[in-house]
Amino acid sequence: MGADVASKPRTKPADQRRDDLMNAAERLFLDQGVAATTIEQITSGAGVAKGSFYLHFTAKEDVVAALRLRFAERVGGIITSAVDRIATGDWGDRLAAWLTACAEGYATFATLHDMVFRDVPPPTNAGLADNPLIDGLTQLLAAGDAAGAWRLEDPRFTAIFLFNALHGVILDAGRYGGSDALARRIVDHGFRLVGLPTG
Structure with missing residues (x-):
């Protein structure tokens, strides 16, 4: 005992x-x-x-900051799981999976997102250029560029541009409607940005 x-x-x-x-x-x-x-x-x-x-x-603000990181980790996990299901050489499918999963992640955790980013705004806007989701997209775009799937002068610039555009349309659809076919429209615009044919 x-x-x-x-x-x-x-x-x-x-x-x-x-x-x-x-x-x-x-x-x-x-x-x-x-x-x-x-x-x-x-x-x-x-x-x-x-x-x-x-x-x-x-203080409570530290908890909010930790919840912001948790939000990014949750969405990042959804993205990683989706992209990992696609074969490495299928760059268009991997980019489509990244964009679609990011949209789904934001929709899934929209209430948490609004609370930690809108209700209690971060002290700076650094996260619009520096965050784990942008880092992951930069790596995907750079790898696709190295493989010849697309040609990008600056994968990080493109990742920041694409992430912030995607972020904006997801939040807009969540607040004002228009989420029907949103994922397809996001993928089409993402493909145009990197020079892939849309379908």
Whole structure:
């Protein structure tokens, strides 16, 4: 009996506690807004003492920043899964998969996106040029360029341009309608940008 008790961890690992805090904060922020949510509510929702919050974050704004990164990771995971299902040499299909999955990811997590980017704007607009999604698109465009699937003078420039255009039309469709055939239209415009025939 003593060995069984000793083998059980007394506390959760730090990463799991941090995730619990973020999960509780995400639920509360989406339900009642960031401003109305207290740190006490977050720690209560996570089932941890208030002091545990300050082991991982200094303020609610830090949690929002972490949720922004989580949003990018979630959408990035959807994109990676979609692109990885396409054979490496099928560059048009891989680009179409990237664009379609990005649109789907934004639609899936639209409420979280609006909360962490619109309701609580980032302190700078650096994410419009520097973010993991743009990095992934840059790598795809550069690899396709190296393989001769398209010719791009600057894959990163094209990735930033394409990502921000895609971002804009997805948000526009989410707020004002027009999501019918949106993925096809995004892919067609993306193909035109890199010089591929549209279908």
